[in-house]
Amino acid sequence: MINKFSTTAADVVADIFDGATVMIGGFGEAGSPIELIHALIDHGAKNLTVVNNNTGSGHVGLAALIANGQVGKMICSFPRTANSTVFPDLYRAGKIELELVPQGTLAERIRAGGAGIPAFFTATSVGTPLADGKEHRNFDDRDYVMERSLTADFALIKAKEADRYGNLTYSKTARNFAPIMAMAAKTTIVQTSYCVEAGDIDPETVATPGIFVDRIIHVENPLQESTLNAQGRTYP
Amino acid sequence: MSLEKNTEAVGWTRDQMAERAALDIPDGSYVNLGIGIPEKVARYVPQGREFIYHTENGLLGMGPTPEEGKEDPDLINAGKKPVTALAGAAYFHHADSFAMIRGQHIDVCVLGAMQVAQNGDLANWSTGAPDAIPAVGGAMDLVAGVKTIFVITQHTTKDGIAKLIEQCSYPLTGQGVVSRVYTDLCVIEVTSKGFELVELAPNVEFDTVQDRTGAKLLDPRNLAEKS
Numbered sequence: 001m002i003n004k005f006s007t008t009a010a011d012v013v014a015d016i017f018d019g020a021t022v023m024i025g026g027f028g029e030a031g032s033p034i035e036l037i038h039a040l041i042d043h044g045a046k047n048l049t050v051v052n053n054n055t056g057s058g059h060v061g062l063a064a065l066i067a068n069g070q071v072g073k074m075i076c077s078f079p080r081t082a083n084s085t086v087f088p089d090l091y092r093a094g095k096i097e098l099e100l101v102p103q104g105t106l107a108e109r110i111r112a113g114g115a116g117i118p119a120f121f122t123a124t125s126v127g128t129p130l131a132d133g134k135e136h137r138n139f140d141d142r143d144y145v146m147e148r149s150l151t152a153d154f155a156l157i158k159a160k161e162a163d164r165y166g167n168l169t170y171s172k173t174a175r176n177f178a179p180i181m182a183m184a185a186k187t188t189i190v191q192t193s194y195c196v197e198a199g200d201i202d203p204e205t206v207a208t209p210g211i212f213v214d215r216i217i218h219v220e221n222p223l224q225e226s227t228l229n230a231q232g233r234t235y236p
Numbered sequence: 237m238s239l240e241k242n243t244e245a246v247g248w249t250r251d252q253m254a255e256r257a258a259l260d261i262p263d264g265s266y267v268n269l270g271i272g273i274p275e276k277v278a279r280y281v282p283q284g285r286e287f288i289y290h291t292e293n294g295l296l297g298m299g300p301t302p303e304e305g306k307e308d309p310d311l312i313n314a315g316k317k318p319v320t321a322l323a324g325a326a327y328f329h330h331a332d333s334f335a336m337i338r339g340q341h342i343d344v345c346v347l348g349a350m351q352v353a354q355n356g357d358l359a360n361w362s363t364g365a366p367d368a369i370p371a372v373g374g375a376m377d378l379v380a381g382v383k384t385i386f387v388i389t390q391h392t393t394k395d396g397i398a399k400l401i402e403q404c405s406y407p408l409t410g411q412g413v414v415s416r417v418y419t420d421l422c423v424i425e426v427t428s429k430g431f432e433l434v435e436l437a438p439n440v441e442f443d444t445v446q447d448r449t450g451a452k453l454l455d456p457r458n459l460a461e462k463s
Contacts (some may be wrong), residue, residue, distance in 0.1 A: 027330075028316040029309055078373040081316070088369045100370050103292065104334030104377030111331035124338060124378040127357075127411035130376065150429045172327055173294045174310040179329040209327075224309045 009039035058229035114183025155185030166213025297325025310350030398450030
């Protein structure tokens with residue numbers, strides 16, 4: 001019988017290894033799987049390459065993972081956010097690497113990775129420093145730059161509902177990168193607010209089909225980054 | 237706050253710049269608004285028109301800021317501020333959202349600028365300073381993919397340095413992408429011949445605008461006289 005539900009956050013992140021590439025869902029705090037990130041901090045895997053649109057804020061969640069010295073490289077579009085000091089300080093000190101990617105190129109690289117497409121051409125960034133050193137081609141009188149796809153060893157994402165097959169729905173704009181990261185990672189780990197019976201999610205409204213999901217834990221009332229930061233909380 | 241009533245002040249306020257830009261957005265447009273002054277455009281939809289706002293973090297049909305206490309951390313805009321979803325809204329993931337942008341489905345994007353060149357080059361993401369943390373977000377995707385790019389910006393920097401210039405000195409966001417620029421002093425069209433004045437703000441003289449512009453400003457009134 002297929003059952004992707006697991007009981008503890010510690011169990012589902014236990015095989016994340018040193019040097020792994022980990023995609024973490026979320027756009028700012030919307031969709032950030034904060035309980036899974038904190039489990040990864042407890043687990044302690046180091047020298048991770050993390051793919052996320054941002055670099056977290058305050059000293060919880062992704063910012064705490066970076067502050068804990070577990071991230072060697074960030075791949076993101078916007079590493080500066082209000083209330084974000086952890087990444088900027090480490091970057092200026094030369095202690096963390098940054099691969100800056102336009103947001104749409106980041107999304108498309110992840111989507112392509114999940115779809116088995118090794119590279120693609122886009123007009124985004126042509127004529128800018130972010131296209132330097134990349135292969136260019138002209139199609140129909142317009143210049144395009146080649147971008148490689150992105151895959152990952154693990155994805156950590158947050159869903160609203162999940163069934164035992166791994167079918168998922170999301171909450172509003174907390175969906176953002178989660179569906180494509182689930183496709184691009186070898187192992188996709190989900191925290192969900194609601195565990196539902198197979199069939200409870202209308203097949204017409206499944207946002208991520210279960211084939212892209214490997215492990216699920218139930219986090220009924222997930223923490224919110226802004227709430228924790230307002231309270232001055234830190235992790236661990 | 238109507239454009240007509242402001243006869244005393246020189247130039248346009250930020251709200252009036254946004255109101256003026258909104259006048260040039262056709263009815264039924266899908267619109268993406270950048271962070272800052274461009275966000276104000278949503279307050280000035282001309283009567284009889286309907287715009288649908290896209291936010292690149294996964295929402296079409298974005299509505300105004302919610303009432304205090306009704307904020308939802310799962311419902312934010314690209315600036316990570318709380319917003320609402322209007323009737324008829326749709327949520328989608330990031331690759332679909334940027335397919336709307338990169339696939340030329342969004343009609344108009346209104347952005348801020350550090351520099352605009354007379355050939356339409358835009359610089360709005362980095363000064364290239366060595367100690368700065370580079371951050372680009374969706375700006376390069378928007379200028380490469382959206383059909384019409386409007387820029388709203390103060391005509392000069394706070395120190396009086398021209399932002400509309402012959403050639404950008406900062407790293408580019410995109411090449412030849414800007415259609416129109418709305419400043420506190422005027423509206424300028426980017427043409428194949430360079431910057432061309434469309435409209436002066438109240439009590440602003442052409443020569444004042446030319447003095448504060450780092451490139452030749454074409455005056456269509458003169459062009460008409462000569463031809």
